[in-house]
Amino acid sequence: MRKPTTIETLYLDFDGFFASVEQQARPALRGKPIGIVPFEGTQHTVVIACSKEAKARGCHNVMKVPDALKACPDLILVPQTPDLYRRAHNTLLAEINTIIPIDAVKSIDELTCRLDTSQIKNPHDLADKIHNRIERYVGPHITCSIGFAANRQLAKIACKQDKPNGTTIWTPDLVPEVLFPLPFDDIPGIGENMQRRLNKIGVYDMQRLLALSPKHMRKIWNSVTGERLWYVLNGYALQAQKSERGMFGHGRVLPPDQRSIPEAFQIARMLLIKAARRMRKAGYYSHKLHLWCGMRESSFGTSIALSGVHDDKACIDGLKAVWARLEASVPRSSRIIRVGVTFGDLKLAGQRQTDILLNDDPERQKWEQVSHAIDHLNAKYSGSIVTLGPWTPPKGGHLGGKISFTRIPRAEDFW
Incomplete structure (x- = not known):
């Protein structure tokens, strides 16, 4: 199994995507705390997404509307407009593709790219080009955070570390020690149930987790997923297996x-x-x-x-x-x-x-x-x-x- 000696992957995550698209499209919402809701006219629902201004006042995604209004009384509730988000997504992909080919679109607000030799040498320059391209040709109110690492999973974790609008570079020599301070919540593949299972066997932090062997991780997860997670967290080049259409x-x-x-x-x-x-x-x-x-x-x-x-x-x-x-x-x-x-x-x-x-x-x-x-x-x-x-x-x-x-x-x- 190959272990890269340099960064090879970029992972990009748009910041508060639904809310930032609304603010870009509607000037009256800019700079204000807004929460995206399924439809207008009811308090019995949740905030799907919120702007950075709302997050700064204690709101978070998937928060009940009454709780969000209690945390931020001047929160502006904005009904979702999914087709606007779809069109913004396609526009952003087109602009990013002018800078670097997109390897895979992971969701409406996340994507990943493979780096060539020149991009590996100048990741900060590449990130600046992407940020500047979005600001100039789409708008300054839609921002993104970017992570660089040896594989997709590490780059995804890295890009969450300096939000919003940040750039994080994890070269292979920093791994796995750079993961030690992170909570399990920051690691894709470790949910609440898995955290409880890890705690039962005395694993309370990332340092203890990564001290386990790959086979032990496989046993804990009761599948090859645990073993694969060990390898990607330790910087190996391991891509997710292609999934079949199920529904x-x-x-x-x-x-x-x-x-x-x-x-x-x-x-x-x-x-x-x-x-x-x-x-x-x-x-x-x-x-x-x-x-x-x-x-x-x-x-x-x-x-x-x-x-x-x-x-x-x-x-x-x-x-x-x-x-x-x-x-x-x-x-x-x-x-x-x-x-x-x-x-x-x-x-x-x-x-x-x-x-x-x-x-x-x-x-x-x-x-x-x-x-x-x-x-x-x-x-x-x-x-x-x-x-x-x-x-x-x-x-x-x-x-x-x-x-x-x-x-x-x-x-x-x-x-």
Whole structure:
């Protein structure tokens, strides 16, 4: 296994991305504490992201709105605009690509690059070029922190150390000692449950952790992940293994006045259709549908087997079946706060095993052709102009356009 003798990777993390994009786009918000919320008109939600001004006054991401307002009474609550963040993301990628080729986009606000010989010699110069390019061609209110190290994981940890708008360089001779003062919270791959497991065996800090052997780390994690973590934290060139597509899904917090069971079903149906569109475009079929609903005091989840489908008709029939289970299990007066639908057990077209009783019968083929025709028309006119059933998105919009750590929406996700 190769251990680099110099830095090889750059990791870039935009600072307070959603909030900074709003401030760049809307001058009235600049220099003020703002918190991004799912939609306006309710206190019963969380701050998705907050500006550096809000963070300086005690706010943090994923903080309940009442708590955030208590910490910062003049906090300005700004409803999210995911399509603006998507467009800002694409603009920023284009500008950074003029300085250095992007190796991988890790999320809406994180990316990584491989360094060439000249960039390895002058990392500060490279970081300055990126900062200056963003300030000049995108705007001064969107900033980023940059980390340099021998591998991607170390560079990611490094770029968190001097936020906001900082540059941190960890050459191989500094590793692993430079990690010793860091809390476990700063290390990707060490969550709360793993911290408790480490504490039980007397490992309370990074110095003790890195004194373990790779095999011991593997035993603690009960998988090769622990051993791989030891190697990357000690500066070895080890890239993450490519993951396979496991699901297509969408979820949404429902507006306060659309939380009845019938209204929640209509929103779940539209989320399902959005996910089915994405699944068809990627060439997959699903053999399982999962429904999850969150209520004030409880939650409900259930799954149903599908016969290798991706057309809207079959998917909606599956949703109706799992929704009937929900209606039979919870009081009719229940208020559904959040709903999510997920297609799992995916197979590509060439791998699909069809139900022997269905065997792609003419009725099934007809509905697949209908769904593909609908997709074609919607793509042609860039909107949901044809749908199977009513299409009345909930208040706040952004149906299917949620930005997660693992997915960046496309333009069509906002149709």
